Amino acid sequence: MYRRALMDGIFAINKPSGVTSSNFLTRVNKIFNESEVFKPALDEIKKELYRTQPKGYKKKLRQLKVKMGHGGTLDPLASGVLIVGVGSGTKKLGGYLNGSVKVYEAEALFGGSTTTGDSEGQLLTISGVDHITREKVEMLKKMFVGHLQQTPPIFSALKMEGMPLYEYARRGLPLPRKIEPREVQVFELDFKDDCLSTDHPYEFLKSEVDEDGTALVDKLSGNPTLNDHKVSFSKEYMELCDQDESLSRECEPLRIVKELPDGFKAPLLHFTSKVSSGTYIRSLISDMGRALGSSAYMVKLIRRNQAEWDLEKNVFDIEDFEQDAKIWGPVLVKVFREGASVNVKEELAASGMDENTQGHEQESKRAKTED
Numbered sequence: 001m002y003r004r005a006l007m008d009g010i011f012a013i014n015k016p017s018g019v020t021s022s023n024f025l026t027r028v029n030k031i032f033n034e035s036e037v038f039k040p041a042l043d044e045i046k047k048e049l050y051r052t053q054p055k056g057y058k059k060k061l062r063q064l065k066v067k068m069g070h071g072g073t074l075d076p077l078a079s080g081v082l083i084v085g086v087g088s089g090t091k092k093l094g095g096y097l098n099g100s101v102k103v104y105e106a107e108a109l110f111g112g113s114t115t116t117g118d119s120e121g122q123l124l125t126i127s128g129v130d131h132i133t134r135e136k137v138e139m140l141k142k143m144f145v146g147h148l149q150q151t152p153p154i155f156s157a158l159k160m161e162g163m164p165l166y167e168y169a170r171r172g173l174p175l176p177r178k179i180e181p182r183e184v185q186v187f188e189l190d191f192k193d194d195c196l197s198t199d200h201p202y203e204f205l206k207s208e209v210d211e212d213g214t215a216l217v218d219k220l221s222g223n224p225t226l227n228d229h230k231v232s233f234s235k236e237y238m239e240l241c242d243q244d245e246s247l248s249r250e251c252e253p254l255r256i257v258k259e260l261p262d263g264f265k266a267p268l269l270h271f272t273s274k275v276s277s278g279t280y281i282r283s284l285i286s287d288m289g290r291a292l293g294s295s296a297y298m299v300k301l302i303r304r305n306q307a308e309w310d311l312e313k314n315v316f317d318i319e320d321f322e323q324d325a326k327i328w329g330p331v332l333v334k335v336f337r338e339g340a341s342v343n344v345k346e347e348l349a350a351s352g353m354d355e356n357t358q359g360h361e362q363e364s365k366r367a368k369t370e371d
Contacts (some may be wrong), residue, residue: 008087009336012309071096080303103305109266113295117282128255146234198265252293308340
């Protein structure tokens with residue numbers, strides 16, 4: 001029996017790529033609502049409300065669901081740690097939304113920018129890549145680690161004059177004012193060994209053709225709403241520039257290319273970054289591409305950590321909740337009670353073994369009874 005008091009708290013789950021955070025949370029909520037784990041708590045709440053609320057309200061009790069919210073959205077393309085609050089645990093999500101440190105692993109392609117900053121958008125510009133070296137990539141650490149004034153991407157849910165920024169972009173409308181940059185912090189930036197490799201599974205985006213036969217990349221590249229923002233280097237790097245005149249304060253000149261050769265494979269940008277809340281990895285990737293006189297767009301993003309929640313240790317997978325609730329229920333309750341200190345992977349394995357052992361014992365008892 002799971003008492004109501006035990007069914008409030010925080011846990012983390014691995015959101016898969018290809019679904020919005022909201023839709024994924026709806027899927028988890030459906031599993032919880034239909035499970036025996038939450039049924040006693042929901043029944044207790046219904047009983048209390050039925051006793052205290054007016055008759056008109058009582059009809060709504062049939063639709064009563066487990067209260068849930070998340071502590072920081074992930075783009076549909078992104079996967080990884082999604083922190084979820086349940087019941088009164090939703091009141092604790094504010095700290096994750098506004099003040100938590102996150103670790104991301106990202107992959108991007110040099111040579112192009114898109115309307116959204118990732119592979120979900122349309123090709124915006126095509127740029128040269130032959131001049132990019134490993135040494136230049138490593139230089140990006142100096143340029144971007146530290147305190148940055150980062151401009152959020154135009155394709156984001158941030159609002160201006162009551163309308164989401166992405167609506168201005170979709171309609172081709174000029175912004176009422178420039179998007180205000182916000183201060184973020186990049187604590188660490190580590191580039192993987194396969195940076196600049198072309199041995200990867202990603203196909204470079206092709207420009208779509210408009211109704212009049214014009215390549216969209218030619219039209220979109222002239223849209224100031226999509227292209228107008230300044231790349232800012234870290235405050236720490238700019239201070240280094242004051243001491244070392246050989247360092248440049250400006251991006252390399254953009255090398256625009258009209259078309260790419262057949263079979264073009266874009267060089268890969270692969271890194272992990274530890275960042276503050278509010279940091280847009282899509283914007284960071286775009287700015288790093290522009291800093292090198294090229295462009296870049298994101299093709300993969302994994303949130304590996306958020307605050308104390310670690311993808312490899314204390315995070316559930318959706319498949320865990322599709323098992324018998326007798327396996328995951330006790331583990332979830334333990335996480336609600338003890339927090340991120342619980343090793344979810346180990347606890348699930350142990351819970352599964354306990355359930356199997358109990359099943360074997362019951363079968364043995366039945367067999368002895370039949371004998």
